[in-house]
Amino acid sequence: MIDTRSRTRSAALALAGVAMLLAAAAAPAADAPLRVIVFGAHPDDCDIDAGGTAALWAAKGHQVKFVAVTNGDAGHQSEGGGALARRRRAEAQEAGRRFGIAEYEVLDNHDGELEPKLTVRQEVIRRIRRWNADVVIAPRPNDYHPDHRYTGVLVQDTAYMVMVPNVCPDTPPLRRNPVFLYSQDGFQRPNPFRPDVAVAIDPVIEQKIRALDAHVSQVYEWLPWVEGVLDTVPKDPAARLAWLRQQRSGRPIGEDVRAALRKWYGARADAVQNAEAFEVCEYGRQPTEADLRRLFPFFD
Numbered sequence: 001m002i003d004t005r006s007r008t009r010s011a012a013l014a015l016a017g018v019a020m021l022l023a024a025a026a027a028p029a030a031d032a033p034l035r036v037i038v039f040g041a042h043p044d045d046c047d048i049d050a051g052g053t054a055a056l057w058a059a060k061g062h063q064v065k066f067v068a069v070t071n072g073d074a075g076h077q078s079e080g081g082g083a084l085a086r087r088r089r090a091e092a093q094e095a096g097r098r099f100g101i102a103e104y105e106v107l108d109n110h111d112g113e114l115e116p117k118l119t120v121r122q123e124v125i126r127r128i129r130r131w132n133a134d135v136v137i138a139p140r141p142n143d144y145h146p147d148h149r150y151t152g153v154l155v156q157d158t159a160y161m162v163m164v165p166n167v168c169p170d171t172p173p174l175r176r177n178p179v180f181l182y183s184q185d186g187f188q189r190p191n192p193f194r195p196d197v198a199v200a201i202d203p204v205i206e207q208k209i210r211a212l213d214a215h216v217s218q219v220y221e222w223l224p225w226v227e228g229v230l231d232t233v234p235k236d237p238a239a240r241l242a243w244l245r246q247q248r249s250g251r252p253i254g255e256d257v258r259a260a261l262r263k264w265y266g267a268r269a270d271a272v273q274n275a276e277a278f279e280v281c282e283y284g285r286q287p288t289e290a291d292l293r294r295l296f297p298f299f300d
């Protein structure tokens with residue numbers, strides 16, 4: 001027979017034990033590969049926003065998945081529909097292979113018509129859960145392109161729902177909320193992007209250029225056409241790769257991103273020529289500085 005006080009203490013200890021077990025179940029082992037899922041509106045957006053960082057993660061054995069929320073079937077001046085969607089899906093697969101990431105999935109929603117509706121949110125929730133993501137990356141919900149903007153809204157709207165068992169009950173909920181990050185943009189309203197983390201991608205910039213080179217319909221056809229410079233794109237594959245390299249590497253790094261590089265890399269930051277930056281979303285798990293060093297194992 002034990003008295004009430006010790007019974008209470010036993011119960012408290014038992015509860016503490018259960019809590020520790022639950023925490024152990026929810027937290028991945030320190031040396032387990034990270035699981036990162038990146039969302040973009042179109043089959044090349046993840047590549048542009050986070051491709052270098054993804055290549056760095058993949059090279060260290062971490063598991064990275066890209067998801068294009070639309071199939072890209074409007075992104076061309078003279079092609080379209082199912083044929084363009086198939087072409088872009090194949091380009092995305094090749095780009096994913098060149099980045100060395102685990103998966104590149106293209107969802108079958110129409111380009112230029114994305115809306116932040118429940119069915120698409122459910123598609124996103126299931127992808128994050130199945131990937132058992134530690135980190136989720138997506139655009140901010142402020143952007144000139146409605147597909148980018150709504151991809152930001154859709155992913156942001158999952159930051160709590162991925163934990164809720166009664167939402168999409170066909171797919172087990174996450175027990176540990178991922179860290180949600182925004183990819184970089186230059187938009188100022190209603191608030192500018194804040195680079196909480198900046199990653200030097202110089203070691204993989206050539207790999208990133210060669211992966212972007214897989215998106216032939218975009219980097220050599222559609223985007224130059226939109227910008228009115230289609231006639232400057234060389235026809236020869238080697239020459240156009242050199243043209244792409246000139247377009248996509250060594251772009252000026254803003255002072256805010258440079259300051260973030262200094263925070264994470266110290267004095268080495270001043271020599272960095274290519275970077276990708278991310279902002280911590282205030283929804284989802286809030287990482288400490290130590291958490292961010294574990295999630296971005298590139299700074300030592």
Ligand SMILES: [Zn+2]
Pocket residue numbers: 041042045145148
């Ligand atoms: Zn896009």
